[in-house]
Amino acid sequence: MTAQMLIIFFSAIFTDNILLARFLGMCSFLAVSRQIKTAVGLGAAVTFVLACTSVLNWFVYHRLLVPFGLEYLRFIAFIIVIAAFVQFVEIVIERFSPVLYYALGIFLPLITVNCAILGVSLFMIIREMGAVMSFFYGAGSGVGWALAIIAMAGIREKMQKARIPKGLEGPGITLIIAGIMALAFLGLAGALTPPQ
Amino acid sequence: MPDMMKKIALSRSWQVFKTGVWNENPIFRQILGICSTLAITNLMVNTVVMSAGLIFVLACSNVTVSLLRNYTPRRIRMIVQTLIIAAYVIVVKILLDAYLPDVSEALGAYVGLIITNCIIMGRAEGFASSNPPWPSLVDGVACGIGYSIILIAITIPRELMGQGTLFHVQLLGEWWRPWTIMVMPPGAFFALALAVWIARRHAEPPAAEQQTGGPPQ
Numbered sequence: 230m231t232a233q234m235l236i237i238f239f240s241a242i243f244t245d246n247i248l249l250a251r252f253l254g255m256c257s258f259l260a261v262s263r264q265i266k267t268a269v270g271l272g273a274a275v276t277f278v279l280a281c282t283s284v285l286n287w288f289v290y291h292r293l294l295v296p297f298g299l300e301y302l303r304f305i306a307f308i309i310v311i312a313a314f315v316q317f318v319e320i321v322i323e324r325f326s327p328v329l330y331y332a333l334g335i336f337l338p339l340i341t342v343n344c345a346i347l348g349v350s351l352f353m354i355i356r357e358m359g360a361v362m363s364f365f366y367g368a369g370s371g372v373g374w375a376l377a378i379i380a381m382a383g384i385r386e387k388m389q390k391a392r393i394p395k396g397l398e399g400p401g402i403t404l405i406i407a408g409i410m411a412l413a414f415l416g417l418a419g420a421l422t423p424p425q
Numbered sequence: 426m427p428d429m430m431k432k433i434a435l436s437r438s439w440q441v442f443k444t445g446v447w448n449e450n451p452i453f454r455q456i457l458g459i460c461s462t463l464a465i466t467n468l469m470v471n472t473v474v475m476s477a478g479l480i481f482v483l484a485c486s487n488v489t490v491s492l493l494r495n496y497t498p499r500r501i502r503m504i505v506q507t508l509i510i511a512a513y514v515i516v517v518k519i520l521l522d523a524y525l526p527d528v529s530e531a532l533g534a535y536v537g538l539i540i541t542n543c544i545i546m547g548r549a550e551g552f553a554s555s556n557p558p559w560p561s562l563v564d565g566v567a568c569g570i571g572y573s574i575i576l577i578a579i580t581i582p583r584e585l586m587g588q589g590t591l592f593h594v595q596l597l598g599e600w601w602r603p604w605t606i607m608v609m610p611p612g613a614f615f616a617l618a619l620a621v622w623i624a625r626r627h628a629e630p631p632a633a634e635q636q637t638g639g640p641p642q
Contacts, residue, residue: 251610253464308508343541347541355534396621396622397625401621404617404618405618407614
């Protein structure tokens, strides 16, 4: 059981990276990957929200929507849960830890529209995971996303001194680097097989 | 006849249409909304179905947001827009399940992810919430078409080089050894990067080209 959870966790980070293998959360990845500091902040916020919302959405889906036969409403239900949770976290952090609020605060509203959050909830339903498993899947996906954006920010900080062909500046070169990173992560494919 | 053409070219709808398809093309100009769609660009069939769904959602949500623009309190407009979009995505999902179950299964979670596509929110917030329904409809369709053109441009080399087929029809002969990398995730990144590069080299540099580095919305 424990081994299974660990496999889910690590395969979500490396072999099935939510960003590099599933292309989710690309918008904020391209826009907020200029400095390591902000990348770490956003990565931490995404990991926290992902781990919590995947479990919350599991309960909403299996305990609320399935018993009433309302599965088709899951898109709306998940979006509301995510938006409400992010809002709630923002209020709590602002109340109890102003320091953390200033560090993470600006990223929280961005997270509601981050496709990775909704994507993890939808994948969790499609792959028929249990509640505990979806927690590990959510947490692992968050760590994987954070890893990718922090690595990208590090490369982009170094790249400021590099000479890049005109049309490739900005998003173009970022996409090429993401492609090379995806290649590297592809090398880990097969090292871990998530249980079905 | 030239007068007629001139009239069309000067009309507001045409301007809105042209702006949406090219001048403000969401992918090249703003690099928005590639998140949920890049994943399905390895097969033409999937891309075309996804594009059709996206154009439908974009057009309908733009019109709805525009019709409700005077009745939506400003403070809650974002959540109202999200719910409108989600409702249309559910319509698309149900239609796909009913008529194209195979494609629907292949697209999987990515149909639902149209909701978080930044382009739809961006158009609802940036255009439809301050314009009447008719220009909003034109804007939605135009942005959707502009978006689809890019997706198809990325898909053609990916499917052709990755499998030697287009729409599952074998086009390249036995001599072609498929490049598996093209249908895998890195291929999508490289194909999009090349497309952006080509488009930026050939387009006149717009004034607001410099990225501000701010949040996407």
